Amino acid sequence: MDLFALGEVLLRALLSLVILFGMTKLMGRKQVAQLTPFDYIIGISIGSIAAEFAVNRDTPVPDGMVGLLVYSLAAVTISVATDKSLLLRRFFTGKPLLLIQHGKICEENLRKAKMDVNDLLSQCRTAGAFSPDEIEHAVLEPNGMLSVMKKTDRAPLTPQQTALQVPAAVLCAEVILDGRIMVQNLHGIGRDEIWLSRALKEQNAPPPEEIFLALCDENGQLSFFVRGEVETAMDVLE
Numbered sequence: 001m002d003l004f005a006l007g008e009v010l011l012r013a014l015l016s017l018v019i020l021f022g023m024t025k026l027m028g029r030k031q032v033a034q035l036t037p038f039d040y041i042i043g044i045s046i047g048s049i050a051a052e053f054a055v056n057r058d059t060p061v062p063d064g065m066v067g068l069l070v071y072s073l074a075a076v077t078i079s080v081a082t083d084k085s086l087l088l089r090r091f092f093t094g095k096p097l098l099l100i101q102h103g104k105i106c107e108e109n110l111r112k113a114k115m116d117v118n119d120l121l122s123q124c125r126t127a128g129a130f131s132p133d134e135i136e137h138a139v140l141e142p143n144g145m146l147s148v149m150k151k152t153d154r155a156p157l158t159p160q161q162t163a164l165q166v167p168a169a170v171l172c173a174e175v176i177l178d179g180r181i182m183v184q185n186l187h188g189i190g191r192d193e194i195w196l197s198r199a200l201k202e203q204n205a206p207p208p209e210e211i212f213l214a215l216c217d218e219n220g221q222l223s224f225f226v227r228g229e230v231e232t233a234m235d236v237l238e
Contacts, residue, residue, distance in 0.1 A: 008057055009054065009055060009057065012053060012054045012055070012057075012061070012064075013054040013055075015061070016050040016051075016053050016054045016064070016068070017050075019050070019065065019068050019069075020046065020050050020068070038075075038078065038092050038093070039075065042071055042074065042075045045071050046068060046071045046072065049064065049067045049068055049071065050064075050068060052064070053065075053067070053068070078092055093142045094142040095142065096139045096140060096141055096142065096147075097109045097112060097113050097139065097140040098137065098138070098139055098140075099113065099115075099120060099138045099139065099140050099146070100132060100135050100136075100137060100138035101137060102136065102137070103132070103133070103135065103136060103151065105117075105120070105132060109140075113140050115140075120132070120138075120146075123138075123140075123145075123146035124138065124146065124148065126146070127146050127147070127148040128148065129148050129150060129154075134150050134151060134154040135148055135149070135150060135151065136149050136150060136151045136152070137149040170217045170218040170219055171188075171189060171217060171218050172215050172216070172217045173185040173186070173188055173189050173215070173216060173217075174213065174214070174215060175189075175191070175196060175214050175215065175216045175222075176196075176208050176211045176213065176214035176224065177213060177214075178212060178213075179208060179209040179210065179211060179212070179227070180208075181193060181196065181208050186216075189216060189217070189218050190218065191216065191220070195220075196208075196216075196222075199216075199220070199222045200214075200222070200224070203222065203224070205224055205226075206226055210226060210227055211224050211225070211226055211227065212225045212226060212227045213225045
């Protein structure tokens with residue numbers, strides 16, 4: 001491949017990345033686990049078009065851009081339509097299926113979901129229930145994840161049930177990251193660099209540049225991890 005061809009491929013790849021980034025921002029943020037089947041298909045198609053557009057010099061640039069644009073606009077249009085119409089939402093994204101009801105497995109819904117008992121048991125374990133006996137209700141969400149409501153005698157106690165008073169949850173922020181003070185995060189929890197310096201001295205901490213990570217919550221509780229504390233991690237996982 002000559003330099004001209006290599007440069008063209010490089011420019012095409014950069015252009016496809018720019019277009020993909022713009023389309024991704026337009027379509028919104030979703031984790032892989034939150035993707036519906038239609039979102040998944042659209043994502044694969046857009047990725048395939050972008051790859052073909054980047055490396056195939058026989059594909060005209062306008063054709064590749066139009067292909068990416070059509071699929072992206074289709075995804076955005078369907079997303080807006082499903083927000084407006086319950087009927088379209090059920091058609092494109094599906095609806096939840098009750099797989100376990102009052103501790104009983106719903107075999108008909110299991111068949112509708114194209115799942116067997118082993119699939120159900122695997123999903124239950126992932127949700128933290130190692131036996132269907134522990135489950136009162138289990139719902140298969142449209143994204144394929146299983147939501148589980150455990151039986152009352154198997155569920156952990158909550159402070160509300162025991163009438164215990166527990167403190168409210170507080171925000172925890174990274175105030176030092178890789179030796180750098182995160183000034184904006186400090187201000188976000190109502191603190192400043194003077195306070196941080198004093199708090200580090202009270203805990204006999206090293207200078208910020210020697211700290212790998214420091215965390216602080218809204219109540220002023222500070223914890224930190226010094227660089228090089230563990231040089232070699234034990235290999236305990238296969």
